[in-house]
Each structure stands twice: as C-alpha cells, then as structure tokens.
Amino acid sequence: MELETKISTTDLNLYYGAFQALTDVHIRIPARNVTAIIGPSGCGKSTLLRCFNRMNDLVERTRIEGRIVIDGQNILTPDTDLIALRQKVGMVFQRPNVFSLSIYNNLKFGLRIHNLLRRKDQIMQTIQEGLEHVGLWDDLKDKLHANAQSLTLEQQQRLCIARVLILRPDIILLDEPCSALDPIATLRIEELLRVLRTDYALIIVTHNMQQAARVSDFTGFMYLGRLIEFDETQRIFTNPAEPLTEDYIRGSFG
Numbered sequence: 001m002e003l004e005t006k007i008s009t010t011d012l013n014l015y016y017g018a019f020q021a022l023t024d025v026h027i028r029i030p031a032r033n034v035t036a037i038i039g040p041s042g043c044g045k046s047t048l049l050r051c052f053n054r055m056n057d058l059v060e061r062t063r064i065e066g067r068i069v070i071d072g073q074n075i076l077t078p079d080t081d082l083i084a085l086r087q088k089v090g091m092v093f094q095r096p097n098v099f100s101l102s103i104y105n106n107l108k109f110g111l112r113i114h115n116l117l118r119r120k121d122q123i124m125q126t127i128q129e130g131l132e133h134v135g136l137w138d139d140l141k142d143k144l145h146a147n148a149q150s151l152t153l154e155q156q157q158r159l160c161i162a163r164v165l166i167l168r169p170d171i172i173l174l175d176e177p178c179s180a181l182d183p184i185a186t187l188r189i190e191e192l193l194r195v196l197r198t199d200y201a202l203i204i205v206t207h208n209m210q211q212a213a214r215v216s217d218f219t220g221f222m223y224l225g226r227l228i229e230f231d232e233t234q235r236i237f238t239n240p241a242e243p244l245t246e247d248y249i250r251g252s253f254g
C-alpha cells in the first residue's frame with residue numbers, strides 16, 4: 001500500500017549564524033504513523049523538528065534553505081500564515097509547559113489564541129473531548145479549576161497533548177516528551193501515542209532507542225546534521241543499510 005506523505009523536505013539546510021546545523025536533509029514523513037527521529041546529542045533532531053512548524057523563526061540569526069512541503073504547500077515561503085501553520089502542526093516539549101493557570105484555562109488559552117472560542121457550552125464540550133482523548137477526563141472532571149501545575153508530571157504532559165489536540169492539528173511534534181517521566185508513565189504516554197497514530201502524523205524525537213523501537217513505525221537516524229537513514233523501524237533496528245546506523249544502534253557511540 002502506498003503511504004500518504006504528510007511532510008516532505010528537499011535540500012533542507014539550516015544555519016545558526018555561521019554554523020550549519022542541518023545539511024541536505026531529504027525526509028518524507030508519512031501520514032497516520034509514528035515517526036521517530038534518533039541520533040546522538042547535537043545532531044540536529046530538535047532543529048529538524050522545529051522546522052516543521054517554523055519555530056526556528058524565533059531563533060535569531062537562523063537561515064534556512066530548501067523546501068518543506070506540507071499537504072502540497074511549501075511552508076518556507078514568506079506568505080505562510082504562521083498562526084495557521086502552528087495550529088496544524090502542534091508541538092509537545094520535553095518539560096510539560098503547562099501555565100500556572102487552572103486546567104480549564106490551560107485548555108481555553110490555546111482556543112483563544114487560535115480564535116476557536118465559541119459559545120461557553122461549546123468550549124466546555126471541546127475541553128471535555130480533549131481531556132477524554134488523553135485519558136484525563138475521569139480523573140480531572142471534578143477539579144477543572146485546580147492549578148494545572150499541581151498535577152503529576154504525567155498528567156501535565158497529557159494535558160499539554162490535550163491542549164494541542166483541541167486545536168485540531170494534523171501533525172504533532174514531540175521533542176523527548178517522556179524524558180521528565182518515570183518508566184511507568186513513559187509506557188502509558190507511549191500507549192497514548194500508539195492510539196493517536198490512527199488520526200495524526202506523529203513525529204517523536206527520542207534519545208531512548210527502546211522507546212523508538214516500541215512506539216514508532218518509521219525511524220530516521222541523524223548524525224552531524226544529516227539524515228543518514230530513514231526506513232521502517234523494524235528494519236532500522238534489525239538490518240540497517242548504513243554502517244553508521246548500525247554502530248549507533250549497537251551503542252558504539254552517542
């Protein structure tokens with residue numbers, strides 16, 4: 001079966017000042033799958049992820065060349081609507097970035113930024129659906145006005161995922177989303193990602209190779225700003241084409 005491509009990059013180069021952080025990256029991210037990006041520290045994983053919703057625009061002295069096409073549109077053109085792009089391409093970070101606001105207002109906040117605020121009963125409905133989607137509704141329905149920072153880290157990370165989901169994205173970027181969590185919470189978040197993959201293109205950066213093997217369908221291995229290899233996860237972990245990938249998988253470096 002031919003996979004639908006959600007994101008494709010061509011000749012992607014990115015410079016921070018004089019330093020080249022990405023070199024000639026060609027990648028095709030499939031729709032409705034989990035793609036893992038692995039590689040040693042500093043190889044450009046986060047940089048690549050941030051290209052997909054143009055978060056690097058916020059970093060000074062960044063220069064980017066090439067093409068990034070999402071649903072047929074090159075998102076690097078100057079007329080790209082960044083608010084719309086960041087709604088379509090949501091992002092979840094390493095530390096759950098909940099605001100010191102109630103659970104309810106954390107969710108309402110994103111709706112407000114993206115002008116999705118409707119009538120009050122509709123807001124409540126949207127918030128309920130978001131919390132249900134990430135398995136938090138039963139636990140939190142009676143304390144929606146509690147401060148979100150009082151939740152466990154796992155709950156906070158789920159809340160961050162809910163905050164992205166209620167904006168109805170197509171793509172969800174996750175930069176080491178479990179690195180602040182304990183192993184049990186990590187496995188539960190991974191289960192959630194497996195469920196979400198039916199409807200979204202998920203891209204997860206991880207240092208944890210077991211996690212990449214468990215959670216992803218496809219894996220890209222990066223090294224020194226280049227995408228060395230991209231293939232089905234099963235293949236990357238059992239029979240990679242590139243010796244460099246093999247060395248990394250075996251733990252020879254990184």
Ligand SMILES: Nc1ncnc2c1ncn2[C@@H]1O[C@H](COP(=O)(O)OP(=O)(O)OP(=O)(O)O)[C@@H](O)[C@H]1O
Binds near residue numbers: 039
């Ligand atoms: N704002 C910046 N200015 C200058 N150099 C940067 C900036 N951000 C990242 N870099 C450099 O770009 C390279 C890639 O960084 P990036 O954060 O994308 O790597 P990474 O693979 O995500 O690493 P890690 O696994 O440690 O998170 C690194 O050499 C880093 O030092």
Ligand SMILES: [Mg+2]
Binds near residue numbers: 045
């Ligand atoms: Mg990183």
